[in-house]
Amino acid sequence: MSSTISAQTSPSAKVAENGRTPRAGKRDVWLVFWIVPAFYTAFGLIFFALARVMPPPRPDVTTDQMVHFFHAHALTIKIGFGILVLIVGGAGIANGIVAFHMKRMTVGSVMAYAYLGAMSVGALPGCLLVAFCFLTAVYRPGRDPQLLALLYDLGLLSYVGSLGCFSTAYFAFAVAILYDKNEIFPKWLAYVSIWQIVTEIMAVPVFVSKAGPFAWNGSIAFWMGVVVFGFWLSCVIVFLMKATELQPVDEPPLE
Amino acid sequence: MANAKQTAADFDSAAASSVTGTGRQGTVHTPGDGHMWVMVLGDLIIFGAYFIIFMVYRAMEPQEFLTSQEHLNINIGVLNTLVLLASSWFIARSVQAARAGDHARALRLTYLGGLCGVAFILIKAYEWSTKIAAGYTISSNDYFMFYYMLTGVHLFHVSLGLLILGVMVRELRNPRRRRMFMVESGATYWHMVDLLWIVIFALLYVMR
Numbered sequence: 001m002s003s004t005i006s007a008q009t010s011p012s013a014k015v016a017e018n019g020r021t022p023r024a025g026k027r028d029v030w031l032v033f034w035i036v037p038a039f040y041t042a043f044g045l046i047f048f049a050l051a052r053v054m055p056p057p058r059p060d061v062t063t064d065q066m067v068h069f070f071h072a073h074a075l076t077i078k079i080g081f082g083i084l085v086l087i088v089g090g091a092g093i094a095n096g097i098v099a100f101h102m103k104r105m106t107v108g109s110v111m112a113y114a115y116l117g118a119m120s121v122g123a124l125p126g127c128l129l130v131a132f133c134f135l136t137a138v139y140r141p142g143r144d145p146q147l148l149a150l151l152y153d154l155g156l157l158s159y160v161g162s163l164g165c166f167s168t169a170y171f172a173f174a175v176a177i178l179y180d181k182n183e184i185f186p187k188w189l190a191y192v193s194i195w196q197i198v199t200e201i202m203a204v205p206v207f208v209s210k211a212g213p214f215a216w217n218g219s220i221a222f223w224m225g226v227v228v229f230g231f232w233l234s235c236v237i238v239f240l241m242k243a244t245e246l247q248p249v250d251e252p253p254l255e
Numbered sequence: 256m257a258n259a260k261q262t263a264a265d266f267d268s269a270a271a272s273s274v275t276g277t278g279r280q281g282t283v284h285t286p287g288d289g290h291m292w293v294m295v296l297g298d299l300i301i302f303g304a305y306f307i308i309f310m311v312y313r314a315m316e317p318q319e320f321l322t323s324q325e326h327l328n329i330n331i332g333v334l335n336t337l338v339l340l341a342s343s344w345f346i347a348r349s350v351q352a353a354r355a356g357d358h359a360r361a362l363r364l365t366y367l368g369g370l371c372g373v374a375f376i377l378i379k380a381y382e383w384s385t386k387i388a389a390g391y392t393i394s395s396n397d398y399f400m401f402y403y404m405l406t407g408v409h410l411f412h413v414s415l416g417l418l419i420l421g422v423m424v425r426e427l428r429n430p431r432r433r434r435m436f437m438v439e440s441g442a443t444y445w446h447m448v449d450l451l452w453i454v455i456f457a458l459l460y461v462m463r
Contacts, residue, residue, distance in 0.1 A: 188290040188293035188294065191291070191294030191297070194294065195298065195301055197411070198301065201411055202404055204404075205404060208393060209400060212397055213312060214400050219308050224301070224304060
């Protein structure tokens with residue numbers, strides 16, 4: 001809101017030609033921006049408090065224990081993932097505003113499209129599939145226990161093990177930031193994105209490991225990834241805000 | 256020892272150039288300086304966490320880790336360490352040559368450093384293939400999972416380092432570029448890759 005005031009009290013707004021003078025930003029971009037922290041807060045609440053996939057349930061349990069997991073958490077899974085499938089478009093908005101600011105970079109739009117495409121494909125295994133697996137499992141609780149166990153494994157493997165799309169998106173993001181001369185995002189954010197690729201690589205063994213640090217609930221494959229992702233996401237939100245603040249109000253719409 | 260001093264000197268000057276770099280913000284558009292130091296220090300923290308987790312699991316199954324470790328060929332590990340140390344030495348010399356204005360020599364030394372990096376990858380690929388052929392795969396036990404993942408993610412860093420050395424080469428070849436902070440940042444990253452390997456080598460191959 002302070003940005004609005006600064007625009008009104010800044011008579012030199014039109015004088016600055018390099019686009020780096022702090023000004024109001026655009027109203028539509030602000031609207032989209034505020035959806036990002038709101039969506040990720042809801043996303044975190046759903047995954048942590050309701051759907052019970054944060055922290056993920058153990059991979060080294062018996063079929064009976066998997067069935068019990070679905071019975072015990074049926075209601076919260078229905079509420080949590082029911083809301084998620086309704087608001088999951090927020091992920092698209094979050095990716096969209098990143099791509100929007102990437103298109104304002106000197107590198108042109110090719111990396112923005114790579115980021116947007118990779119993130120969009122990644123949302124299917126990384127977020128939606130686990131929701132549909134768990135919702136299907138609690139839809140008919142009397143189902144064959146082996147089928148419930150299958151949905152348990154499929155949901156959690158796809159949720160923690162969807163690696164390649166995100167690595168590609170982080171790589172495109174990093175390359176764009178490093179080449180950009182408009183300084184839309186700080187260069188070090190590119191390196192933080194490289195750490196994200198490192199944590200994705202370290203999660204590859206979830207497909208063979210059933211316990212220990214590289215299992216889908218392990219300290220390396222899961223928790224290190226969560227910590228670095230949390231840091232990355234916080235940085236991205238802060239710098240999206242700065243990029244939106246610094247965007248000149250009279251900048252022409254992108255092609 | 257002389258090499259160690261040289262490397263330390265490179266680190267110091269890279270840090271110094273980062274200080275001057277912030278003073279001319281308008282002209283700094285490319286990676287380097289303080290940004291590269293965020294990368295290096297953050298990466299060391301992340302790897303530090305991996306190493307601590309390795310030590311915790313090693314403490315839980317000391318016998319399994321020790322018997323598994325005997326299947327590694329320490330000679331190949333030593334060879335890889337020497338190759339990477341040599342590459343770091345070439346890169347440190349390259350930075351010195353670039354500082355002295357001898358860009359042709361700096362370019363040659365960077366190529367030599369990169370060649371050592373490629374040799375490291377080839378040796379590692381050979382080592383992995385012999386281990387896999389002998390039946391020791393990622394799912395054999397916790398030790399081998401750590402072995403493949405720590406060396407694998409380090410290989411990713413080496414590959415990224417080769418890309419960064421490529422950027423250094425581009426800088427050194429073009430008389431209109433030749434920005435010292437770029438060369439120094441590349442060298443800083445490459446030395447980090449070297450440092451990480453020395454710790455990985457100590458943890459996986461040497462520690463009894």
